[in-house]
Amino acid sequence: MDESIKRAKETSRKEFRSEPLEKIIDDLIAKQVASSPSPLMTSPYLEVPDKMVMTYKYSLGGISRFFVDLRDKGVLSGTICTSCGFRFFPPRVSCSECYGDTEWYEVNPDGVVITSSTSWYATSEFFDKVPYAVAYVKPSNADTGMLQRIDLAGRTVVEPGTRVRVVFREKRNGSVSDFWYVIEG
Template sequence: MGGVPRFWRSIDNRYRLVGTRCKNCGEVFFPPRVVCPNCRSDGEMEEVQLSGRGEVYTYSVVRVPPEGFEDKAPYVVAIVKLEEGPLVTAMIVDCEPGEIDVGTPVEAVFRRISEDGEDGVIYYSLEFRPVREE
């Protein structure tokens, strides 16, 4: 749980969380799959817009971060269970480690990582933050 996977998004869907749903068995996957890992059905996947909301399934507090993340420690890396079912590993931001627990409601946020000057593609990483009552 020490690493922080990133889900790269092009500018076209930077604020959209898109997964795939298997038309055969109904399972939803994120990141998108071409072949259904559940029923092995091929060519039956359709894109679905995910809500970006979910809850903390399990988490760990990273106090000794990998290179490049030193100024962020301690931070929380969690497996988030999305409303639609898929599990996503991501950093939890905008919170203190003590605020996060199993079952904490979270929502997706996209953080701009870099821009490729050649073709103008902007990359974002997917993170989550606690849902706060207004």
């Protein structure tokens, strides 16, 4: 494995999940700035450590049902337009094709990889996951594909056309990372 990936994995921000984000960033910056010589003294221009942090309590609005079904029942929900029949996955409460209304339906657990890429470099949030594959997967009873992670299971590449089946995390919090796909057969 590439040396920089190894180093990145060791220093990835796992602590994000256990400590308040603001404190971690403050501590990190304070430690680096206090080191000798201070990194801020090496530039002829004044360089200032900073951060922009926002906190949220956001609403998933009309698509809430997808995430509630996912969390509570471990099923995937799509929507189908009552006027033109377009099947949306990810779901939409209004049809982008004909502006009709949609109703919910249960999406099949099996599907096909439309296309895929395996990432070997990432932001701090995903460093400890590399290599990981993202793919557009089209379920067998949907018109569209949704981005999802594929369990590489020792592979480095997932070919388009590969058949996959959904797997749900045991403890789910109602987010897209509550499920992923495994390669069939």
